[in-house]
Structure formats: structure tokens, C-alpha cells
Amino acid sequence: xxxxxxxxxxxxxxxxxxxxxxxxxxxxxxxxxxxxxxxxxxxxxxxxxxxxxxxxxxxxxxxxxxxxxxxxxxxxxxxxxxxxxxxxxxxxxxxxxxxxxxxxxxxxxxxxxxxxxxxxxxxxxxxxxxxxxxxxxxxxxxxxxxxxxxxxxxxxxxxxxxxxxxxxxxxxxxxxxxxxxxxxxxxxxxxxxxxxxxxxxxxxxxxxxxxxxxxxxxxxxxxxxxxxxxxxxxxxxxxxxxxxxxxxxxxxxxxxxxxxxxxxxxxxxxxxxxxxxxxxxxxxxxxxxxxxxxxxxxxxxxxxxxxxxxxxxxxxxxxxxxxxxxxxxxxxxxxxxxxxxxxxxxxxxxx
Amino acid sequence: xxxxxxxxxxxxxxxxxxxxxxxxxxxxxxxxxxxxxxxxxxxxxxxxxxxxxxxxxxxxxxxxxxxxxxxxxxxxxxxxxxxxxxxxxxxxxxxxxxxxxxxxxxxxxxxxxxxxxxxxxxxxxxxxxxxxxxxxxxxxxxxxxxxxxxxxxxxxxxxxxxxxxxxxxxxxxxxxxxxxxxxxxxxxxxxxxxxxxxxxxxxxxxxxxxxxxxxxxxxxxxxxxxxxxxxxxxxxxxxxxxxxxxxxxxxxxxxxxxxxxxxxxxxxxxxxxxxxxxxxxxxxxxxxxxxxxxxxxxxxxxxxxxxxxxxxxxxxxxxxxxxxxxxxxxxxxxxxxxxxxxxxxxxxxxxxxxxxxxxxxxxxxxxxxxxxxxxxxxxxxxxxxxxxxxxxxxxxxxxxxxxxxxxxxxxxxxxxxxxxxxxxxxxxxxxxxxxxxxxxx
Numbered sequence: 085x086x087x088x089x090x091x092x093x094x095x096x097x098x099x100x101x102x103x104x105x106x107x108x109x110x111x112x113x114x115x116x117x118x119x120x121x122x123x124x125x126x127x128x129x130x131x132x133x134x135x136x137x138x139x140x141x142x143x144x145x146x147x148x149x150x151x152x153x154x155x156x157x158x159x160x161x162x163x164x165x166x167x168x169x170x171x172x173x174x175x176x177x178x179x180x181x182x183x184x185x186x187x188x189x190x191x192x193x194x195x196x197x198x199x200x201x202x203x204x205x206x207x208x209x210x211x212x213x214x215x216x217x218x219x220x221x222x223x224x225x226x227x228x229x230x231x232x233x234x235x236x237x238x239x240x241x242x243x244x245x246x247x248x249x250x251x252x253x254x255x256x257x258x259x260x261x262x263x264x265x266x267x268x269x270x271x272x273x274x275x276x277x278x279x280x281x282x283x284x285x286x287x288x289x290x291x292x293x294x295x296x297x298x299x300x301x302x303x304x305x306x307x308x309x310x311x312x313x314x315x316x317x318x319x320x321x322x323x324x325x326x327x328x329x330x331x332x333x334x335x336x337x338x339x340x341x342x343x344x345x346x347x348x349x350x351x352x353x354x355x356x357x358x359x360x361x362x363x364x365x366x367x368x369x370x371x372x373x374x375x376x377x378x379x380x381x382x383x384x385x386x387x388x389x390x391x392x393x394x395x396x397x398x399x400x401x402x403x404x405x406x407x408x409x410x411x412x413x414x415x416x417x418x419x420x421x422x423x424x425x426x427x428x429x430x431x432x433x434x435x
Numbered sequence: 436x437x438x439x440x441x442x443x444x445x446x447x448x449x450x451x452x453x454x455x456x457x458x459x460x461x462x463x464x465x466x467x468x469x470x471x472x473x474x475x476x477x478x479x480x481x482x483x484x485x486x487x488x489x490x491x492x493x494x495x496x497x498x499x500x501x502x503x504x505x506x507x508x509x510x511x512x513x514x515x516x517x518x519x520x521x522x523x524x525x526x527x528x529x530x531x532x533x534x535x536x537x538x539x540x541x542x543x544x545x546x547x548x549x550x551x552x553x554x555x556x557x558x559x560x561x562x563x564x565x566x567x568x569x570x571x572x573x574x575x576x577x578x579x580x581x582x583x584x585x586x587x588x589x590x591x592x593x594x595x596x597x598x599x600x601x602x603x604x605x606x607x608x609x610x611x612x613x614x615x616x617x618x619x620x621x622x623x624x625x626x627x628x629x630x631x632x633x634x635x636x637x638x639x640x641x642x643x644x645x646x647x648x649x650x651x652x653x654x655x656x657x658x659x660x661x662x663x664x665x666x667x668x669x670x671x672x673x674x675x676x677x678x679x680x681x682x683x684x685x686x687x688x689x690x691x692x693x694x695x696x697x698x699x700x701x702x703x704x705x706x707x708x709x710x711x712x713x714x715x716x717x718x719x720x721x722x723x724x725x726x727x728x729x730x731x732x733x734x735x736x737x738x739x740x741x742x743x744x745x746x747x748x749x750x751x752x753x754x755x756x757x758x759x760x761x762x763x764x765x766x767x768x769x770x771x772x773x774x775x776x777x778x779x780x781x782x783x784x785x786x787x788x789x790x791x792x793x794x795x796x797x798x799x800x801x802x803x804x805x806x807x808x809x810x811x812x813x814x815x816x817x818x819x820x821x822x823x824x825x826x827x828x829x830x831x832x833x834x835x836x837x838x839x840x841x842x843x844x845x846x847x848x849x850x851x852x853x854x855x856x857x858x859x860x861x862x863x864x865x866x867x868x869x870x871x872x873x874x875x876x
Contacts, residue, residue: 088773089758089759089760089761089771089772089773089774089794090759090760090771090794090796091526091760091771091772091773092760092771092796092856092859093771093848093856093858093859093862094766094767094768094769094770094771094843094845094848094858095766095767095768095845095846095848095849095858096760096762096766096767096769096771096787096789096794097447097602097766097767097849098797098848098849098851098854099445099447099849099850101807101850101851101852102797102852102853102854103800103803103852103853105852106803106805106852199801200800200801200803201800201801201802201803201804201853202801321810373803373804373805373806374803374804375804376804377806378804378806378809378817378819378820379806379809379817380809380810383806426817426820426836427809427815427816427817428815429687429814429815429816429837429840430442430674430678430684430687430813430814430815430840431674431684431685431686431687431690431814432686432687433686433687433688433690
């Protein structure tokens with residue numbers, strides 16, 4: 085009884101949650117996608133991810149040392165950034181690509197703004213944008229077709245290779261983009277391809293990840309397992325992913341039909357949801373706490389905005405895929421969204 | 436019937452098992468008591484005794500300092516030995532009257548009104564005011580003021596608060612188990628004074644036997660309902676309780692329950708009101724829980740107002756380990772105080788003792804905008820923005836964002852993964868803005 089009692093403001097209880105706990109839960113939730121990538125693309129996907137993580141953690145530690153701040157790499161936030169950055173790369177990338185991306189993501193994407201909690205943009209996505217701008221040929225043009233998928237992909241790539249040598253190793257979204265160009269594809273071929281693309285077999289390959297793509301985006305199933313874990317742990321909630329994916333689905337349903345072809349638009353919309361980076365983006369990137377709105381209504385607006393931009397880029401933009409740019413653009417709008425969606429206090433009266 | 440509730444809130448472990456089965460026991464007379472002049476919301480009471488005056492138990496020693504104020508009474512018989520500043524259960528040092536007991540407990544004369552239910556409402560109210568009763572759930576609003584709504588605000592509903600949503604505390608639970616009839620009488624007195632037909636008793640679902648006891652008691656009372664409420668903190672906060680029971684919302688920006696026709700009283704207050712009306716007994720004792728993992732024999736004591744916390748802890752068998760933190764009140768909204776030599780007041784529902792590990796304070800980190808606080812705020816505020824505005828001195832921004840609406844329930848700080856002292860910032864904001872408003876007048 086000799087020592088004094090602790091005096092502090094209420095409350096005197098805490099649920100013992102912490103930033104580190106939140107971040108490491110996200111790491112755990114990314115493991116199924118990692119496992120799927122190793123299974124589908126081979127062990128190099130794991131090595132690339134490790135390079136990205138090491139580069140992110142070292143960069144964070146060095147900068148915190150230089151800024152004379154406590155070294156807080158144990159909180160796991162740099163680990164998450166490193167994994168997400170690497171997940172955006174093609175498995176055939178050189179070892180230095182995730183390293184350069186992670187250094188940029190942590191240094192410019194995060195610490196220039198003041199570190200964890202202060203960055204306006206998702207660091208991993210900013211790192212990816214930097215890599216895409218600097219080495220476009222390494223990051224977007226070629227994709228590795230998984231060995232398992234060669235047979236099922238042959239239907240698409242064989243017919244595509246006759247059309248244009250540019251898309252011989254096209255991702256599913258590149259195929260659908262090319263089809264929209266009526267100068268390149270005759271109606272006959274388009275019909276055939278659409279039927280193939282919206283078949284149950286293709287969609288099932290997209291769902292399980294038996295298809296070309298980048299490391300972390302390839303298996304929708306693995307991403308959903310991780311997302312379900314985060315939802316169960318109450319780290320992400322439904323508003324952003326549901327409004328994002330829902331918006332993409334509805335807009336593709338309305339505008340996604342390919343000109344001049346017999347479209348099964350419902351299946352085409354499913355195709356759009358499962359292909360590309362939408363699943364990873366909607367569950368792991370757009371839900372990034374630091375760079376998404378804090379208000380409930382704001383989260384819905386944010387998700388819808390991401391969905392609109394993604395569809396615009398996919399259908400009429402210059403890239404086949406628009407998830408990362410749409411999230412980055414919406415990140416910029418977050419302070420504005422928060423400001424205009426401040427909730428009404430309980431019992432609000434007009435005065 | 437489904438459980439009623441409110442939007443938002445958190446679910447901390449209730450830790451009521453320590454003391455919930457300890458029947459209320461009456462403490463031996465304390466040798467001295469310290470009666471603070473401020474035990475309620477409103478003007479401090481004014482002393483009407485001098486040093487060395489002899490006083491009887493129940494004798495008035497302070498008169499109300501205004502309409503929104505209450506008188507104070509000697510809680511033991513003896514001599515006034517000091518009128519000075521003493522530690523206060525809120526952690527502050529405030530004026531109080533020390534009475535050294537003569538060990539005889541000589542009372543002022545009480546009555547036993549057999550026909551108390553037929554007293555005039557105005558007489559009932561007068562007796563409650565003279566007994567110095569204020570809300571005994573914690574905030575301590577003078578009870579007679581709540582029972583005097585302006586004529587343009589008709590009251591149609593009274594809710595008795597038996598929720599006791601603060602973890603650890605069990606004083607109200609014991610009262611509902613041991614004195615249910617007195618609670619019902621108190622409610623009937625309130626209903627008569629306000630000429631109200633509809634009465635509710637709200638109890639959280641973690642006290643099923645209290646719900647059962649009270650339900651059996653009101654089975655023949657068509658106008659009185661026992662409402663079982665979901666286990667959710669802060670279910671016992673006035674606005675949340677009213678919403679759960681009646682779906683009415685108390686207006687923000689300083690609105691009161693009477694604005695929507697409701698008066699809420701704690702179950703302990705109801706017993707005090709019944710005793711005041713029937714016996715003219717002033718509020719000089721109450722039930723208080725002494726609890727926590729390190730308390731040897733967690734207990735619910737009926738103790739005299741002004742008894743020192745140290746004495747209460749001693750009667751509970753002392754502690755098994757070093758005390759890390761002393762909480763006056765519940766752990767969510769109570770005050771951490773630096774000494775056990777503070778007295779219990781009319782609003783003291785408990786003393787919770789935490790060990791050194793439980794009292795650990797984690798370092799504050801930057802906000803990661805996770806929005807946990809936004810998702811659970813029962814008043815639909817954005818706590819992170821309130822705290823940030825105050826931190827950077829933007830009091831106008833904090834006010835605009837609704838900092839004055841905050842009731843400081845502490846749910847936000849409870850869930851914050853960055854351990855930000857949200858309530859501390861909000862409190863600074865509320866006090867600063869209140870001072871600015873006061874200065875502007």
C-alpha cells in the first residue's frame with residue numbers, strides 16, 4: 085500500500101484491443117491468398133512477398149530512426165503494406181520490383197505524411213501506381229498463366245492470339261476489354277468468346293484462381309476466406325466491400341454488354357467481379373482504416389465511388405483494370421466525404 | 436418478449452459475480468463521518484451548524500444553496516469537529532463537515548405515517564425535498580427538482596432505473612432482491628406526485644432473478660411494466676434507457692427527459708423517497724458495493740453517508756494484493772482517486788479496487804481512423820474528431836461536432852485500439868467551452 089494509486093480519466097476498463105493486434109489479424113487474413121498463390125504460381129510468389137515485406141519493414145525502421153521516433157515495426161502495419169504491394173505483382177517479376185515498390189510505399193506513401201494514421205493514400209496502392217508508371221512492361225503487359233490452367237485458358241488465348249499478338253497472355257479483363265473493340269473482333273468470334281467466358285467452367289476457374297493474374301488477386305475464394313475472418317474479428321465491416329462490389333455488379337449489368345454480341349449480362353457481371361483486383365481491392369485495400377471514411381454513410385459513398393470509377397476505367401478507360409486507381413482517387417476524397425457525412429447526433433434538434 | 440435496447444454501445448465483462456450474492460449488511464457506526472457540501476448537481480449546500488455544535492442523527496446541518504440544491508443531514512450523532520476542505524469522492528478537495536460520533540446514534544424524531552399513500556402530492560414532494568434526496572445512481576440530480584416539471588411540460592411516464600450497467604456494481608441489484616416492495620412504493624409515490632399513469636422498471640438481462648422478483652411483484656399492477664433490457668453498456672444511461680423503454684428520444688443540445696414527458700429515477704432513489712414520505716427519514720445512509728478481484732470479501736454495505744472508503748474496505752476484509760487503482764463509482768464512468776480517505780456521498784454506488792496489472796495504462800498511439808469509436812457511440816457522435824479538435828485547441832470545431840452532447844459513457848475509449856484518452860480530451864473540451872460560455876455571459 086506504500087506506492088501511490090494510479091489516477092487517470094475514466095473509463096478504467098479497456099477491451100485490450102491494440103493497433104498491433106488489428107494489423108497482425110490482417111496479416112493472418114492474407115495468408116489464404118498467399119497459400120493459393122504458392123499453389124497456383126509456385127514458390128516464387130512467396131519469395132517476392134517476403135522481399136516486399138522485408139523492404140517495407142526495414143524502410144519503416146530506418147525512417148523512424150531518422151525521425152527520432154520510437155521504432156514501431158512490431159505493430160505490423162509495414163508488414164501489411166509489404167504483403168499488399170507484392171500481391172499486386174506478376175509472379176514473374178524480378179526480385180527488386182517489390183523492394184523498390186515497398187520502399188516507395190513506406191517512404192513516400194506513408195512517412196512523408198507523418199507515418200501511421202496520417203497518410204491520405206493507401207501506401208501499397210501508391211507503391212503499385214509508382215511501379216506501373218515506372219516499369220509498365222514489367223507490371224501490366226505480361227501475365228503468367230498457371231500450369232494447371234493452361235488447358236482451360238487455351239480456349240481463350242488460342243482464339244485471341246489469332247486476333248492480336250498483343251493479348252496472347254492476356255488477363256481475363258484484358259480479354260473482355262479487347263472484345264469491346266469492334267474493329268478488332270468480328271461478331272462471330274465475340275459471340276463465341278462471350279459464351280466461353282460466361283460459362284460456368286470459366287467462372288469457376290476465376291473463383292478458385294485457375295487463371296492468369298497477379299500474386300494476391302488470383303483466387304477469389306482465398307480472398308473471401310480471409311475477408312470472412314476479418315469480418316468475424318470485426319476488423320472490417322460490410323459497408324465498403326458490399327457497396328463497392330454491388331456498384332460494379334449493377335453498372336456492369338447495365339453498361340457492360342459487349343457491342344454487337346449476344347450478352348449474358350448477369351454472368352458477365354459475375355465475371356467482372358471475380359476477375360482482376362476487385363476482390364482483393366474491395367476487402368483489403370478499400371477497407372484500409374487510415375484511408376477510408378470514419379462515418380457509416382461515408383463508407384457507403386466511398387464504396388460506391390470506387391465502384392463507379394472501377395467500371396468507368398474498365399469499360400472506357402485506357403487500362404483493362406481500374407481497381408487501384410479508383411481506390412486511390414477515392415482516398416483523396418475521404419476528408420471531404422467525412423466532412424459532409426457527419427452523423428446526426430442522437431436526438432438531434434434543429435436550433 | 437424480446438429484449439429492448441438502443442443503438443451502439445459496448446459489452447465489457449460485467450464482473451458482478453464478486454459481490455452479487457453478498458446480501459446487504461449493515462455496518463457498525465463509524466467513529467467519524469465527513470459530509471461534503473457538494474454531493475449533487477447544482478449549488479453547493481450551505482452549512483447551518485458551527486464548530487462544536489452537538490447534532491443528532493438526521494438533523495439538518497446544511498440548507499439548500501438554491502432551488503437546484505439539497506439540504507444535508509448529520510448521518511451520526513455527535514459533535515461538529517471540523518468545517519474544512521477534505522478529499523471528495525470525485526477526486527477533488529472540497530469543503531465538507533466532519534462530525535465525530537458519540538457512539539449513541541441518537542436520532543431526530545421520525546414518524547410512521549400509516550396512511551402515507553393518501554398524503555397530498557405537494558406534501559410528499561416537500562418531504563422528499565426536506566430529506567435531501569438526489570439521484571443515487573451517480574449523477575445526483577436533486578430528486579424534488581425532477582418531480583417539479585414546468586406546467587408546459589406534462590409528464591406521462593416514469594421509469595425506474597434498475598439497469599446498473601456499470602460492471603462490478605451490485606448495489607441496485609441487491610436492493611431489487613431484498614427490498615422490491617419499497618421500490619414499488621417509491622415508484623407509486625413518484626407516479627402520484629406527477630399524476631402519471633404509466634410506470635416502467637428497467638432491468639438488464641444479466642439480472643434475471645431481479646427481473647423475476649420485480650415482475651411477480653407488479654403482476655397485479657396493470658400500469659407498471661418491468662422491461663427486460665439487452666446486456667449492453669450504457670443501457671442505464673438516461674437517454675438510452677428512455678429510448679429502449681419508450682422509443683422516445685431526448686432532444687440533444689441540453690434537452691431533458693421532461694421535454695418528452697418522461698422522468699427517470701434510480702431504484703435506490705425510489706426507496707429513499709418512500710422512506711422520506713412515510714417516515715420523514717432523511718437520506719443519511721445508502722447501499723454501496725465494495726468489490727474487485729483483490730477485495731478479500733466483496734460486499735454490499737448499508738453505510739452512513741460520510742463513511743470513509745478506507746473503513747468500508749476494511750469491513751470488506753481488506754485487500755489480498757497491492758491496490759493499483761481506487762475507483763469511486765463504476766469502472767466506466769467512476770473517478771480514479773488518489774486516497775482511500777475520501778468519504779462516500781449520496782451518489783456513491785460503489786468502490787472498485789483494481790490490482791496493479793488491471794490498473795496498467797497503455798501508451799497512447801496515433802489514431803488509425805479505424806472508426807471503432809464512431810461505430811459504437813450511443814449518441815451517434817464522432818469521438819475521434821471531438822478528441823482531435825480538443826487536442827489541437829479547436830474548441831469551436833469540437834463544439835460544432837457536438838462535444839457538449841457527450842455524456843462521457845466511455846464506450847469509445849474502451850474500444851480504441853490506439854488507447855487514445857478520448858474521454859479526457861472530451862472532458863477538457865466540455866469544461867473549456869462551459870467556461871467560455873460562462874465568461875461570455
